[in-house]
Amino acid sequence: MLNRIEIRDFAIIDEIAIDLHPGLSVLTGETGAGKSILLDALGLCLGDRADTSMVPEAAGRSEIHVIFDVSDTPRAQAWLAEENLDEDDECLLRRVVQRNGRSQAWINGRPVTRHQLGQLGGMLVGIHGQHAHQALMRPEMQRRTLDGFAGHGDKLEAVSALHAQWQDVEAEIRSLSGGHGDHQDRMDLLRYQLEELDEAALTEAAFAELEQEQRRLAGASEIITACQQALELLYEGDTTAQTLIAAAERALDPHLDVDTSLTEARDLLATGQVQLEEACQGLRQFADRLELDPERLQVVEDTLSRLHDLARKHQVEPEGLAAHAESLREDLHRLESADSRLLALHAERDRLLDEYRNAAMDLSESRRTAAAQLGARVDELLAQLGMAGAELTIIVDPDDGATPAAHGTDRIRFDVRTNPDQRPAPLQKIASGGELSRIGLALEVATADTAELPALIFDEADTGIGGGVAEVVGRQLRALARHHQVLCITHLPQVAAQGTYQLQVEKRQRDDGRTVTDVRTLSPDERTDEIARMLGGLEITEKTLNHAREMLERVG
Incomplete structure (x- = not known):
């Protein structure tokens, strides 16, 4: 879970600290207040490439700290232990970017590479929106999403075990028959x-x-x-x-x-x-x-x-x-004695290869069944999210001639058609940020019981929608928050009202004329005022305030 974000001297942010909680947290504020800048800063701590233009000239460097609780994230715990970076249940990520282009990163106080930040970040946070750090865009994550939804861990373990045995035999064959010339x-x-x-x-x-x-x-x-x-x-x-x-x-x-x-x-x-x-x-x-x-x-x-x-x-x-x-x-x-041993090893390799192929075929069949079920479920959710006619097709393409791998021989790809008259295209080629966010939301909701990422962030999940669909998006996010920590940037009051917590991003001008951004958690009364602002624009009437109270009360 993402516990805290601290940002110092980044773009128009002087210094802010945000404490986050379980459930659904919504970030609201005027357009241009700096909501997306928060995600840019977080992305740096999750392995994004540094952009020196985000470092204020007067500061000389930007610094971001992010604190996670990894007690319920075994994959991240295992990775941290393997890299000798573990530190109890708390994990501190730190990134410093200098104006001269130099960038430094730390995990639990130990220097690391940007690649290591990205590896760990991919296990802790999924960001859905118009940003580069999007876990579901990666083929391996699409495969993991499908496998998690299918729940066929025993089939995966069988394939992985046979692959490991096959690798051992291959290594001994190479040792006996190669490496020393004839x-x-x-x-x-x-x-x-x-x-x-x-x-x-x-x-x-x-x-x-x-x-x-x-x-x-x-x-x-x-x-x-x-x-x-x-x-x-x-x-x-x-x-x-x-x-x-x-x-x-x-x-x-x-x-x-x-x-x-x-x-x-x-x-x-x-x-x-x-x-x-x-x-x-x-x-x-x-x-x-x-x-x-x-x-x-x-x-x-x-x-x-x-x-x-x-x-x-x-x-x-x-x-x-x-x-x-x-x-x-x-x-x-x-x-x-290698000649006789090689004969035995070749026979063993052939046997293992046959068993591996059979296990891989069994895994492929399970994946195809799960792909159809997950695709149908996502299609239903997309229709509720205002994308009637949109369709997710999960392609499971076995390659029997491929070199054995621990996860099988399937090539898995998520193809999406956003409109009935369009041809399906790979998920990562969808152009609209709003559509991409809603597709990500639908996938996350459909796989909520099995998804591994503890924290999910949605940016522009409400782009191009409104009315009843916006309320559906909010409800789906709130439902998703029962299984994950969810942070959503939104412009819609219907979505904001569904939040467990609400943070307001404000832009102000200092005495020296510099524009800066602040973030604060809203009290219940302040939430009413903010949602009324989102409903009513410039003039906030009593009727608008009553409407805001009603929306919040209806959510409970």
Whole structure:
């Protein structure tokens, strides 16, 4: 539901805020007061293209805020959640248009594109009139309108489920038979690559051991020299650590009874002497085992070079070659078994396609039945709305050769004939704004129980009508408001009297000479005065006021 509209610096609007309610709200006012400007502003927040000429020169930018309650709109809730734009049950749309042409949009405080605004707006509001944002003009919306009226959700789900299964099978067929060039060439390449990898590749642990061996062999000469130098310093030279520690022990021995602390120091030196001897023994053994082996070093380095070259060729790290080989082996196994798998998949695809076609035909038949019923119902309503002889023809055209789609293979089009002597034409090509509004109204009333849009706006629904037909239009709008929130711009008192709420749009001139528009919700007494104005023109008599009161009382 549309809860609030806030507009700042847009065309002749300085700043207004409109609170809206459930039921039927009517907007009235003198011609040129700015009623349609409100819809232009709302359209911006619903994804319409920005028009910089609507930005006042003095302001520099226009700003529009629209607040919706989406608690009863599951499609919008799902879309918001999918786009990570959800924010409880309230949804705030904001649009800013600069005079320099820059336009910005937000949903619940997060920046979005104009396309995203349009996607969400199409789920929240239907605008019927001489404006670009008209949901029923879109072929997909015509299909959804017909399907909603038909109530065959189970048939749609069956078609959609079969389509999803068919897509999965098609994707696997493409994966097995395409994407890598010729099937046999791909298998030959995999066999060659595996032969090359199996001959050379090492596991990650084996590769690490080989690298360690290379480092040890490459540094063997330096390591042996270091071990000999250490032994020379520690044990085997003229002045060594061992002889120095032994001399220190001897110097302390005569004085050990002086203090226990001295004994502890002497004992630590003795322990160090033992550890020193063990370290020297370890160095001798390590140096004896370590041999200079240039031939083995060359073999190891050549092996590592080949592994690095192979890794670059396969675009992996050298330690990952073995894992890469296993991945290629799985690809080869899958391709080697693909022939038999493909046969099974083609059979499965044919079966699913047959089931899909049957389900699509069943859906088409249901649509044709519903199309005739909806067309007849709309024709009755159009006659009541002053369009006797008008006819809506809903064309359901199955295309058996079309690629399967989730919604079936039907092309659905709403054709309208507004006069008996005219040929039917697509709904979006109807020229008269008034006729288009009444056709939209008739469709909305006929599908009121099933339509998904929570808010409907009618502009010029009363163009070219009057008298009893105008009262019928008002009643139909009021009936529609039992299922939707309805906002109607009207010039007719018969329509205005049917409103649950009435808002008056007024144009005034400020002290600086600038013309601006204001909007206010009318009290019961003010409604009487406004409807009397609509009835009586310039001079409002008591008789006119009584007539206005009678109209309002008759509606109750």
